[in-house]
Amino acid sequence: MKTALKISIYIISIMLLLSTGALAFGTKATPAEYGQDLLPFANVDSVAKWDVPGVPYYLVPGIGGANVRISWWDGCAPGAQVWPPAPDMFASLTNFIYPSVVFLDNTVANTYTPADPIYLAIDANKHILATGDLRLSAPLAGTKIVDSAPDINRAYQMAPPYWYFGYVDLDSSGTFTLGDRVYLHTYAFSNKVVNGDLRISP
Ligand SMILES: [Ca+2]
Ligand SMILES: [Ca+2]
Numbered sequence: 572m573k574t575a576l577k578i579s580i581y582i583i584s585i586m587l588l589l590s591t592g593a594l595a596f597g598t599k600a601t602p603a604e605y606g607q608d609l610l611p612f613a614n615v616d617s618v619a620k621w622d623v624p625g626v627p628y629y630l631v632p633g634i635g636g637a638n639v640r641i642s643w644w645d646g647c648a649p650g651a652q653v654w655p656p657a658p659d660m661f662a663s664l665t666n667f668i669y670p671s672v673v674f675l676d677n678t679v680a681n682t683y684t685p686a687d688p689i690y691l692a693i694d695a696n697k698h699i700l701a702t703g704d705l706r707l708s709a710p711l712a713g714t715k716i717v718d719s720a721p722d723i724n725r726a727y728q729m730a731p732p733y734w735y736f737g738y739v740d741l742d743s744s745g746t747f748t749l750g751d752r753v754y755l756h757t758y759a760f761s762n763k764v765v766n767g768d769l770r771i772s773p
Contacts, residue, residue: 596641596650597712599685600754600768607764609737609756612636612747618691619664628691628705629653629664630736630771636747638664639772641691642705642713649713650772652749671695672707672734672755673727683731683757685767690716690727700725707755708769733759736771 594601612632618641620628627644637652644659653659671692678686691705700723704716716723738751753771754764 594752594770594773595709595712596648596771596773597707597709598770599708600764600766600770602766604739604764604768604770605766607739609754609762609764610740610747611735611737611756611762617666618670618693619666620693621659621662621664623662626703627659627662628693629662630753631664632736632738632747632753637749638662639753641707641771642715650753650770652772654749667693669695672730673700674730675722675725676728681728683728683767688722689730689755689769692727695729698726700727707771730757731759737762738772739764 617631618628619631620626625644627640627647628642630639630641632639637654640647640651640653640659641649643649647657647659672689673692673695674683674687674689676687678684688706689708690700691707692700693703693705694701700716702716702718702723706712706714706716735756736753737756738747738753741751742748755769755771756762757767757769758765
């Protein structure tokens with residue numbers, strides 16, 4: 572088998588794993604993950620963009636934590652911490668002015684339920700999904716809405732104020748480190764991973 576073909580098959584396999592695997596970016600937490608302790612990011616939980624062609628978006632965690640890429644960019648997968656030799660290491664980021672995590676209230680009216688898709692609206696003043704807003708949940712997690720997308724112009728609900736980005740400290744280091752798993756937590760009454768939480772890093 573030619574090397575190029577082998578590499579293509581490998582890349583496609585990785586992409587399938589990322590898009591359909593049990594721990595893929597943008598999929599909801601599974602029962603095996605429920606009950607794990609979540610640590611909120613300290614000080615900063617903002618989202619930012621890098622003003623280069625293609626414009627990747629990032630989650631910017633607390634002091635000392637590597638940024639987490641949350642959109643596909645130039646072959647770089649969302650959900651990964653930016654770490655050498657990532658080509659976007661040291662990217663100069665610009666904060667969005669009024670970003671908000673939002674959801675489409677597709678199932679069980681007026682409350683977030685695990686089947687409801689989650690987005691990052693980059694300008695929540697618009698109140699509807701617009702070009703450039705980011706899909707945070709599968710399918711198509713990490714991709715942006717374009718003008719002809721079926722979900723453009725959909726009205727959304729803002730995430731409740733108790734939602735937050737946090738991480739499971741898989742290596743028990745007490746801080747956010749490479750390999751810790753990031754979630755968007757959606758439940759008010761505990762700091763543990765629950766049904767409906769969204770996995771940000773695989
Ligand atoms: Ca709902
Ligand atoms: Ca850690």
